[in-house]
Structures are given as structure tokens and as C-alpha cells.
Amino acid sequence: MDLKDRVVAHALEEGFVMARVCRPDAVPEMAARLDAYVAAGYHGQMEWMAERMHWRADPSVLWPEARSILMLAESYAPEHDPLAVLERPNLGAVSVYAQGRDYHDIVKKRLKRLARWLIEEAGGELKVFVDTAPVPEKALGQASGLGWQGKHTNLVSREWGNWAFLGSIFTTLDLEPDLPEVDHCGSCTSCLDACPTKAFIAPYQLDPRRCISYLTIEHKGPIAPDLRAAMGNRIYGCDDCLAACPWNKFAVAASDMRYLGAVGAPPLAELAVLDDAEFRTRFSGSPVKRIGRNRFVRNVLYAIGNSNDVSLMSIAQGLAEDPDQAVADAARWAVARLS
Structure with a gap:
């Protein structure tokens, strides 16, 4: 297998449900979309969205030396009906992603292990991110073929549903990019x-x-x-x-029980x-x-x-x-x- 095939295979061994590659400049429309979003005030009190917009709008500016971005999805699909608690109004409903350990810690450690393996195999320089930097993860996820941004704006996949955390590895290595995913929402609302x-x-x-x-x-x-x-x-x-x-219906069970x-x-x-x-x-x-x-x-x-x-x-x-x-x-x- 070539390097890309091997890193994808190793990512799956680490527990990720999918790994795909795109270029840092794969979302040129992001700047205009972000400008319009912030100008309309949709970011509310999330001031951090308006800060460093030049980074958030263009990943190639975030780290100019990067030549490839490895996008990864890690499932946290629940084992139960997450909406059942809504029928018990004396209990507090906590979002599925926050039921267990903080995903930032778990996913980042998994990303770092994968990054170390990649350095040992091929050298190069790397940076890992999991919701901790101005990276447009969902847009890059679609550009890399992980899934598409559904009508609810979250990433959806025909292979793992929409219960997944996203992580990224920016690298100076030249990995062959995948094709973007197309929208499969159809007329569903x-x-x-x-x-x-x-x-x-x-x-x-x-x-x-x-x-x-x-x-x-x-x-x-x-x-x-x-x-x-x-x-x-x-x-x-x-x-x-x-x-x-x-x-x-295609959701993949969470690979790490700490999420549950x-x-x-x-x-x-x-x-x-x-x-x-x-x-x-x-x-x-x-x-x-x-x-x-x-x-x-x-x-x-x-x-x-x-x-x-x-x-x-x-x-x-x-x-x-x-x-x-x-x-x-x-x-x-x-x-x-x-x-």
C-alpha cells in the first residue's frame, strides 16, 4: 500500500470510523460565507468566531507550510434513544456528546498517536487540531469526502450517520486528496x-x-x-x-466506551x-x-x-x-x- 492507504488503515486501527484527505485550499467559498454569517450577527455571543477570521476562512493561512489535511471522524453514537429523557421532565437532558469524558482529550490523544506513527513512517511536519483552533472542520470534512453538511449544518455520512467528532492533522506531506462528498439529504426535512x-x-x-x-x-x-x-x-x-x-440507520457504534x-x-x-x-x-x-x-x-x-x-x-x-x-x-x- 502507498502512504495514504497505510495512514487511512492505521487511522481505522486507532478507532476512527473514517479518514479522508483534502488540500488546505479546498474550501475557497468559506471566506464569503463566514463574512456574511458574522455580518448578520448569527454568531451571537460567540465572539471567537469573529476573531482571526482570516485563519478560519482559509486553512492555508493557518499554517502555510501544510500541503495536505487528513480529516478524521470518530463515532460517539449512543446505545439508547437520546430523546427518551425528554418524556421525563423531572430529569435533566444532557447532550449525548457530553455524557462521558471530554472528547477533546480522547480525540486529541488518538490524533497524536496517529501523527507520531506518520512521522515515523514518512517524516514531515504535522499539527493536530480537534475543535481547539480556527479550523472549518465541517467544510473540510465535506471537501475531503468524510460526509456532507446536512440541512442541520452538521456533517452526515452514509457510512456512519451523524454522531461523530471531527479531528484534523495538517501535514507538510503530499497525500493524494479524495473527492468531495455530495449532498444526499434529498427532500428530507x-x-x-x-x-x-x-x-x-x-x-x-x-x-x-x-x-x-x-x-x-x-x-x-x-x-x-x-x-x-x-x-x-x-x-x-x-x-x-x-x-x-x-x-x-448506518450509525457506527462508539469505539471508546468513555464516551458512554x-x-x-x-x-x-x-x-x-x-x-x-x-x-x-x-x-x-x-x-x-x-x-x-x-x-x-x-x-x-x-x-x-x-x-x-x-x-x-x-x-x-x-x-x-x-x-x-x-x-x-x-x-x-x-x-x-x-x-
């Missing part, structure tokens, strides 16, 4: 129809400012009152559009009373930890307000004077809803 807050402006166009994943993770301060009821008991992320995709961790669907009553130290301890090693106690408890209080469980009233009342303004506001909203 399942993902668009599933969105609780109607965050899709149109197919392939998401307004994150209405997306529950953005609201529960990125948005600071109180969430707009007209969106709170639609959040239900989703306290960290949202999987509705991903779960609705018919291509998940013990976060589960905790009772809201337990989560609302966590102080900062307890929150950090409970979610140590989890992606949930990065949003901090205040934003997390704010989310939990919205879920309490949507629970119709009057037994949770006293917990909400106890947080109505919380030092954090967003928590206190969410607590008062929950009390009013339960009343």
Missing part, C-alpha cells in the same frame, strides 16, 4: 422539523441565537423568555436534529442545589464543566419551570436571591411557571 425552537432559517442555515445547544452552552446571562418553554428539560445541549436524521459515561439523566432536584465546588467535582473531566455552575444552574431552573412538578417549587424559591443575576432570574421564572 426531518432535522428541520425536529427543532424545538425553530432555529433553522432555511435548509442548511442555522440561527444559533435560537439553538438550544448555543443557548445552554455559549449564551451568557438570562435567555429570552419566549425561548425558555421550548427548552423543556434540556440542560446542556440538544440532540433533536441529530437524532431525527434517517442516515443514523455516567452523566446520564440526573434529577433536577440534585442539580439545582449544587454550589461551585460541588458542580466542579460532579462534572470533573466532562465537557459540562466548562460552562460553570451559574450557567448550568440557570439551565436547570428553566427545566424546573418546565417540569410541572410543584415539588420542585421550594428549590426554585431558594435560588430566587442567588448572587448570580441569571440564576436568580431563572429561579423567579420557574416559581412563576410552577405557580
Whole structure:
């Protein structure tokens, strides 16, 4: 086998479900798309999207010496119905990707092992990235043939569905690029129809400012009152559009059991009373930890307000004077809803 075939085979041995190659300049349309996106304000409070846009818009600027980009997908497909918890409003619904250990750590270590192997085999220089640098991973994923960006804007594959983390290895080695993947969504609108807050402006166009994943993770301060009821008991992320995709019939089981961790669907009553130290301890090693106690408890209080469980009233009342303004506001909203 030539070098590319061998690195792809080794990537699969490492646990990735697919590996494909593209050039750093494979997405020339990215600059215009990003400019229009930020100009429209769709990035909301995600200021980092507007920073270093010249890097994010053109991977060849990020590292000019790179000649090839190896794009990799790693499955975290759930073993259960991720939407079943929505029928139990006294429990907190946490997005599948955050159920276990932080994927940044797991995927990056796997990427580094693959990179070391590649250096030993062929030399060259390499840089590895997994959602930690201004890399347009989904666009590069489509350009490399990993999958296509579906109508929900996430990468979809006929071979592994849409439950996957993406990683990339930039290298000075010259690897033969693969053909881009074409769109296979057809007339299906399942993902668009599933969105609780109607965050899709149109197919392939998401307004994150209405997306529950953005609201529960990125948005600071109180969430707009007209969106709170639609959040239900989703306290960290949202999987509705991903779960609705018919291509998940081809989903590949997660290769690393650490993704299927013990976060589960905790009772809201337990989560609302966590102080900062307890929150950090409970979610140590989890992606949930990065949003901090205040934003997390704010989310939990919205879920309490949507629970119709009057037994949770006293917990909400106890947080109505919380030092954090967003928590206190969410607590008062929950009390009013339960009343």
C-alpha cells in the first residue's frame, strides 16, 4: 500500500470510523460565507468566531507550510434513544456528546498517536487540531469526502450517520486528496422539523441565537423568555436534529466506551442545589464543566419551570436571591411557571 492507504488503515486501527484527505485550499467559498454569517450577527455571543477570521476562512493561512489535511471522524453514537429523557421532565437532558469524558482529550490523544506513527513512517511536519483552533472542520470534512453538511449544518455520512467528532492533522506531506462528498439529504426535512425552537432559517442555515445547544452552552446571562418553554428539560445541549436524521440507520457504534459515561439523566432536584465546588467535582473531566455552575444552574431552573412538578417549587424559591443575576432570574421564572 502507498502512504495514504497505510495512514487511512492505521487511522481505522486507532478507532476512527473514517479518514479522508483534502488540500488546505479546498474550501475557497468559506471566506464569503463566514463574512456574511458574522455580518448578520448569527454568531451571537460567540465572539471567537469573529476573531482571526482570516485563519478560519482559509486553512492555508493557518499554517502555510501544510500541503495536505487528513480529516478524521470518530463515532460517539449512543446505545439508547437520546430523546427518551425528554418524556421525563423531572430529569435533566444532557447532550449525548457530553455524557462521558471530554472528547477533546480522547480525540486529541488518538490524533497524536496517529501523527507520531506518520512521522515515523514518512517524516514531515504535522499539527493536530480537534475543535481547539480556527479550523472549518465541517467544510473540510465535506471537501475531503468524510460526509456532507446536512440541512442541520452538521456533517452526515452514509457510512456512519451523524454522531461523530471531527479531528484534523495538517501535514507538510503530499497525500493524494479524495473527492468531495455530495449532498444526499434529498427532500428530507426531518432535522428541520425536529427543532424545538425553530432555529433553522432555511435548509442548511442555522440561527444559533435560537439553538438550544448555543443557548445552554455559549449564551451568557438570562435567555429570552419566549425561548425558555421550548427548552423543556434540556440542560446542556440538544440532540433533536441529530437524532431525527434517517442516515443514523448506518450509525457506527462508539469505539471508546468513555464516551458512554455516567452523566446520564440526573434529577433536577440534585442539580439545582449544587454550589461551585460541588458542580466542579460532579462534572470533573466532562465537557459540562466548562460552562460553570451559574450557567448550568440557570439551565436547570428553566427545566424546573418546565417540569410541572410543584415539588420542585421550594428549590426554585431558594435560588430566587442567588448572587448570580441569571440564576436568580431563572429561579423567579420557574416559581412563576410552577405557580
